[in-house]
Amino acid sequence: MIGIIGGGQLAKMMAQEARKLGFGIAVLDPQEKCPVCGLADVKITGSFMDGEKIRNLAEISDVLTYDIEHINVEVLKELEEEGYPVYPSPKILEIIQDKLVQMETMKKAGVPIPKFIRADRDELTEKAIEFGVPLVQKTRRGGYDGKGVAVIRTEKELDKLLPTDSMLQEFVEIEKEIAVMVARDQDGNIEVYPVVEMVFNEANILDFLVAPARIDEDIAREAQDIAVKVVEALDGVGIFGIEMFLSKDGTVLLNEVAPRPHNSGHYTIEACMTSQFEQHIRAITGLPLGNSELLVPAVMFNVLGEGYGRPKVLGMKEALRYPGVYVHIYGKPVVRPLRKMGHVTVVNKDLGKALEVAQKVKRIIKVVGDDP
Amino acid sequence: MIGIIGGGQLAKMMAQEARKLGFGIAVLDPQEKCPVCGLADVKITGSFMDGEKIRNLAEISDVLTYDIEHINVEVLKELEEEGYPVYPSPKILEIIQDKLVQMETMKKAGVPIPKFIRADRDELTEKAIEFGVPLVQKTRRGGYDGKGVAVIRTEKELDKLLPTDSMLQEFVEIEKEIAVMVARDQDGNIEVYPVVEMVFNEANILDFLVAPARIDEDIAREAQDIAVKVVEALDGVGIFGIEMFLSKDGTVLLNEVAPRPHNSGHYTIEACMTSQFEQHIRAITGLPLGNSELLVPAVMFNVLGEGYGRPKVLGMKEALRYPGVYVHIYGKPVVRPLRKMGHVTVVNKDLGKALEVAQKVKRIIKVVGDDP
Numbered sequence: 226m227i228g229i230i231g232g233g234q235l236a237k238m239m240a241q242e243a244r245k246l247g248f249g250i251a252v253l254d255p256q257e258k259c260p261v262c263g264l265a266d267v268k269i270t271g272s273f274m275d276g277e278k279i280r281n282l283a284e285i286s287d288v289l290t291y292d293i294e295h296i297n298v299e300v301l302k303e304l305e306e307e308g309y310p311v312y313p314s315p316k317i318l319e320i321i322q323d324k325l326v327q328m329e330t331m332k333k334a335g336v337p338i339p340k341f342i343r344a345d346r347d348e349l350t351e352k353a354i355e356f357g358v359p360l361v362q363k364t365r366r367g368g369y370d371g372k373g374v375a376v377i378r379t380e381k382e383l384d385k386l387l388p389t390d391s392m393l394q395e396f397v398e399i400e401k402e403i404a405v406m407v408a409r410d411q412d413g414n415i416e417v418y419p420v421v422e423m424v425f426n427e428a429n430i431l432d433f434l435v436a437p438a439r440i441d442e443d444i445a446r447e448a449q450d451i452a453v454k455v456v457e458a459l460d461g462v463g464i465f466g467i468e469m470f471l472s473k474d475g476t477v478l479l480n481e482v483a484p485r486p487h488n489s490g491h492y493t494i495e496a497c498m499t500s501q502f503e504q505h506i507r508a509i510t511g512l513p514l515g516n517s518e519l520l521v522p523a524v525m526f527n528v529l530g531e532g533y534g535r536p537k538v539l540g541m542k543e544a545l546r547y548p549g550v551y552v553h554i555y556g557k558p559v560v561r562p563l564r565k566m567g568h569v570t571v572v573n574k575d576l577g578k579a580l581e582v583a584q585k586v587k588r589i590i591k592v593v594g595d596d597p
Numbered sequence: 598m599i600g601i602i603g604g605g606q607l608a609k610m611m612a613q614e615a616r617k618l619g620f621g622i623a624v625l626d627p628q629e630k631c632p633v634c635g636l637a638d639v640k641i642t643g644s645f646m647d648g649e650k651i652r653n654l655a656e657i658s659d660v661l662t663y664d665i666e667h668i669n670v671e672v673l674k675e676l677e678e679e680g681y682p683v684y685p686s687p688k689i690l691e692i693i694q695d696k697l698v699q700m701e702t703m704k705k706a707g708v709p710i711p712k713f714i715r716a717d718r719d720e721l722t723e724k725a726i727e728f729g730v731p732l733v734q735k736t737r738r739g740g741y742d743g744k745g746v747a748v749i750r751t752e753k754e755l756d757k758l759l760p761t762d763s764m765l766q767e768f769v770e771i772e773k774e775i776a777v778m779v780a781r782d783q784d785g786n787i788e789v790y791p792v793v794e795m796v797f798n799e800a801n802i803l804d805f806l807v808a809p810a811r812i813d814e815d816i817a818r819e820a821q822d823i824a825v826k827v828v829e830a831l832d833g834v835g836i837f838g839i840e841m842f843l844s845k846d847g848t849v850l851l852n853e854v855a856p857r858p859h860n861s862g863h864y865t866i867e868a869c870m871t872s873q874f875e876q877h878i879r880a881i882t883g884l885p886l887g888n889s890e891l892l893v894p895a896v897m898f899n900v901l902g903e904g905y906g907r908p909k910v911l912g913m914k915e916a917l918r919y920p921g922v923y924v925h926i927y928g929k930p931v932v933r934p935l936r937k938m939g940h941v942t943v944v945n946k947d948l949g950k951a952l953e954v955a956q957k958v959k960r961i962i963k964v965v966g967d968d969p
Contacts, residue, residue, distance in 0.1 A: 241613055244635065247910055247926025247939065263616065263638050498921060498944075512913060516920045520892065538619055541884060548888045549870060554619025567619065572870075 226251055226266070227510070228286025230273055232259030234555040234565065235292035235486045235502075238494070240264045242503040248510065253282045258558040276300035283309050290463065290509050292485055294321060295367070312509040313463045313484040320459065321484050325365045325392040331479055334458035336451060338479045339470070340395040349386045352393060353377060359396035364389045398473040402480070403438050404489035405452035408464045408504040408514050415453055416504060416517040418497065420445045421489055423468075430563070433583055434525040435576070436492045440471060448477045455482055464505035466490055488527065488565075495551050495570050496523035522576035524583040528567035530560035534596025538567075540589040547582045549573050552590065560594035567592060598623050598638070599882070600658025602645055604631030606927040606937065607664035607858045607874075610866070612636045614875040620882065625654045630930040648672035655681050662835065662881050664857055666694060667739070684881040685835045685856040692831065693856050697737045697764040703851055706830030708823060710851045711842070712767040721758045724765060725749060731768035736761045770845040774852070775810050776861035777824035780836045780876040780886050787825055788876060788889040790869065792817040793861055795840075802935070805955055806897040807948065808864045812843060820849045827854055836877035838862055860899065860937075867923050867942050868895035894948035896955040900924075900939035902932035906968025910939075912961040919954045921945050924962065932966035939964060 227243050229236045232254030240250045240261050251267035252259070262268050267285060271278030273296040283289055283304050289311045301315035320330050328341050344352035344362070353360060358380055364373035364387055375387050376396065402425065406418040422438035423431055438445065452467035459465075459482070466487025468480040490501035499507075499515025507514055530536070538554055545552065554567040569586055573579035599615050601608045604626030612622045612633050623639035624631070634640050639657060643650030645668040655661055655676050661683045673687035692702050700713050716724035716734070725732060730752055736745035736759055747759050748768065774797065778790040794810035795803055810817065824839035831837075831854070838859025840852040862873035871879075871887025879886055902908070910926055917924065926939040941958055945951035 237616075241616070244609075244613070244928065245923075245925050246913070247924075247928055250635070263622070264636050266635050507917065513918045515917065515922075541618070545879065545887065546885045550887075551617075552619075553617050556616065556619055556621075 226286045227506070228253070228282040228289045229261065230279060230282065230289065230291040230296050231293035232256065232261040232265070232268075233292055234260050234557075236261040237264060237555060238500075238502045238553075239290070239292065239486060239505060242500060243506045246503075246506060246510075246512075248506065251282055251285050253278055256558065260555045260557055263556065273297060280304070288312060288509050290505070291318075294318060294484070298322065310509075313459070313461050313465070317459045317461055317484050321482055323365050324363045324481075327482060328392060328394075330458065331455065331482075334454065336454055336458065336479050337477065339397050341392050344391050344393045346388060346390050349388070349391065350383055353383055353386060354380065356393045358382075361394045361396055362386055362391050363394060364391050366390075397470050397478060399470050400473045400475075401438065401440065401471045402468065403440065403448055403471055403477075404466060404468045404487070405449055406464060406466055406487060406490040406493065406501050406517075407452045407456045408501070408508055408517065409456050409461050410508045410514050411462050411511050414514055415456070416499070416514040417449045417453055418490065418493060418501070418517045419519045420448045421492065423489060430529070431488070431527060433580065434489055434492060435580065436496060436523045436525070437519060437576075439576075444471060444475070444477060451477055451479060455479060459484070463508045464490070464501050488568075491553070491568050492523040492525045492570050493517070495572050496521050521572045521574060522579055523570050523572045524576070524579040525568055525570045526583055526587050527565050528554070528569060528590055528592050530562055530564040530566045530592055530594065532560055532562065532594035532596065534560060534594030536560045536566055536592045537595055539591040539593060544569070544586045544590040547571070547586055549579065550582065550586055554592070560592060598658045599878070600625070600654040600661045601633065602651060602654065602661065602663040602668050603665035604628065604633040604637070604640075605664055606632050606929075608633040609636060609927060610863075610872075610874045610925075611662070611664065611858060611877060614872060615878045618875075618878060618884075620878065623654055623657050625650055628930065632927045632929055635928065645669060652676070660684060660881050662877070663690075666690060666856070670694065682881075685831070685833050685837070689831045689833055689856050693854055695737050696735045696853075699854060700764060702830065703827065703854075706826065708826055708830065708851050709849065711769050713764050716763050716765045718760060718762050721760070721763065722755055725755055725758060726752065728765045730754075733766045733768055734758055734763050735766060736763050738762075769842050769850060771842050772845045772847075773810065773812065773843045774840065775812065775820055775843055775849075776838060776840045776859070777821055778836060778838055778859060778862040778865065778873050778889075779824045779828045780873070780880055780889065781828050781833050782880045782886050783834050783883050786886055787828070788871070788886040789821045789825055790862065790865060790873070790889045791891045792820045793864065795861060802901070803860070803899060805952065806861055806864060807952065808868060808895045808897070809891060809948075811948075816843060816847070816849060823849055823851060827851060831856070835880045836862070836873050860940075863925070863940050864895040864897045864942050865889075867944050868893050893944045893946060894951055895942050895944045896948070896951045897940055897942045898955055898959050899937050900926070900941060900962055900964050902934055902936035902938045902964055902966065904932055904934065904966035904968065906932060906966030908932045908938055908964045909967055911963040911965060916941070916958045916962040919943070919958055921951065922954065922958055926964070932964060
């Protein structure tokens with residue numbers, strides 16, 4: 226039995242691979258009806274912070290993992306010390322949860338990162354002036370999907386600083402945002418996925434994920450090397466999403482580490498020999514890793530919720546008329562605007578054609594709420 | 598909500614695709630713990646023959662389908678007449694369930710089939726002598742996986758005739774057994790999969806399924822045409838497995854029709870653009886079909902149970918060390934000798950290498966019972 230803390234779409238896709246390999250699934254999630262609930266053998270309803278519920282999950286599971294980072298690390302550390310296998314290790318989670326500690330750890334490991342300093346809440350403005358604008362503020366804890374980040378372009382914008390313990394990072398002129406998934410097993414063997422490229426829209430929301438990234442081979446190799454270095458520095462077991470910047474001057478810099486399957490790795494389900502989810506399940510259960518080779522180029526986009534209420538999928542029939550289109554609807558019980566309700570992967574031997582189809586299908590398929 | 602009668606491995610793999618597309622799953626199965634039970638939103642425990650339970654399933658489902666042929670057709674016909682969508686139509690099931698009617702229907706449709714005659718229980722011997730040996734007896738009802746079939750080579754073997762209403766078929770000298778999966782949607786659009794080849798061992802148990810079949814292109818096209826003709830003759834909606842013989846004199850003849858996902862189509866999960874299971878779900882829910890193109894050659898074998906008791910999977914770790922190996926364990930609660938407990942698909946750009954790896958992995962991976 227594999228115990229998963231968090232019952233969202235990442236857990237759902239993990240569970241599907243785990244079931245294929247014959248494993249049972251137990252899940253802890255606060256929602257009565259979560260995407261993975263219909264696939265779980267055992268459902269425990271409770272908060273990700275509830276130590277007792279996490280212990281209940283551990284007792285019925287052979288191994289614990291998670292699909293979300295904001296969970297009770299203390300209890301997981303206790304469990305790990307008591308001998309319960311928890312992958313990736315809660316020690317990694319502790320590092321990742323605090324962006325300052327994450328960057329300090331990476332700096333120590335020799336990973337190229339943007340310049341940064343620590344700036345506690347009571348000294349934010351002084352530190353910002355000292356560090357110099359333009360800069361990017363990242364709150365140490367709690368940020369995700371662009372939350373907890375402020376961009377300060379000039380000293381006039383210093384009043385936009387978020388009033389919380391933070392780190393301040395140099396503002397990098399970005400050519401492209403790229404990412405690499407890395408899997409590492411319990412013996413330290415590694416499988417690296419190709420470099421992918423994230424294309425954002427004006428509102429800084431991911432528009433398309435393009436695999437492979439349209440970058441030079443040398444830069445791709447450099448990004449893969451950095452991603453491996455990150456996971457090795459963390460002594461990570463499982464799958465990791467490593468987000469990086471390719472700066473305008475051609476440097477690759479680490480942006481952020483996700484110690485779990487990642488949105489930028491969804492394309493692996495259809496486009497790679499082994500999906501990020503199967504790879505994760507293999508790693509945490511002590512099985513050897515699969516081949517991470519890209520079989521066919523792919524473009525992925527998220528299907529974001531529109532409106533509120535119970536979800537209704539529109540355009541499925543029209544969308545599926547295009548060849549190479551794979552629709553994943555997560556089965557979340559309610560819609561909220563911009564909530565990730567599903568994703569679509571388009572594969573095509575010709576990456577340009579995949580992108581063309583993805584652009585068309587993105588305008589067609591919608592998940593809208595029934596509450597007007 | 599998709600209602601599935603039968604909760605075995607075929608239903609499990611259907612359910613996984615259905616969930617991906619965002620559909621709910623209800624299942625009727627006599628076992629408390631069936632492979633699909635952990636994935637279903639609603640589980641009804643009852644016999645496949647229990648009309649009331651089938652009606653209960655229909656009431657909570659938007660469409661009914663099945664993963665097994667020996668079910669209560671009468672109730673399904675009533676439901677269809679009352680306007681409940683049932684795919685494939687129970688009328689097809691009625692034809693398929695009786696091998697004599699199946700062959701008569703195919704003959705009428707102009708599908709090439711082995712010569713056959715009807716032989717009722719009380720006239721078996723006379724009919725067999727009249728028809729001439731060697732011959733193959735097939736019982737009209739209840740046969741599967743080689744059961745309900747007797748091969749009579751000489752008149753001396755006439756005492757081996759199974760004492761039940763049957764059809765007698767000419768004994769075809771077989772070069773290869775081949776199969777084609779065909780999907781047909783509610784508008785009559787068709788997607789045909791490549792021809793695959795079934796390699797049997799001495800005990801007449803499927804050893805390996807080889808995709809694509811190692812046959813001439815002309816013969817492959819002929820087999821695909823026959824498969825399409827069969828499904829059109831049945832006015833089928835859903836996925837169909839069409840088993841055929843390639844005789845020693847180069848003729849392609851229909852052997853048997855399965856109105857559901859089929860063992861010989863498991864390779865499509867990893868090797869084709871759209872799996873047989875996704876194709877079935879698309880067809881029965883009114884969605885357009887996907888592309889059935891083969892992306893990479895594949896070899897599949899069934900993992901058959903050894904012994905009795907609760908299943909234990911052996912050799913998984915060693916098996917997964919080989920590249921391109923996909924293991925599917927069905928999650929059946931108990932093992933029986935020769936019971937299908939899972940399957941393995943091996944993909945490789947070089948079909949010969951896929952076969953080599955499959956042969957190795959087949960010796961490694963086992964599902965054994967814990968009851969000595």
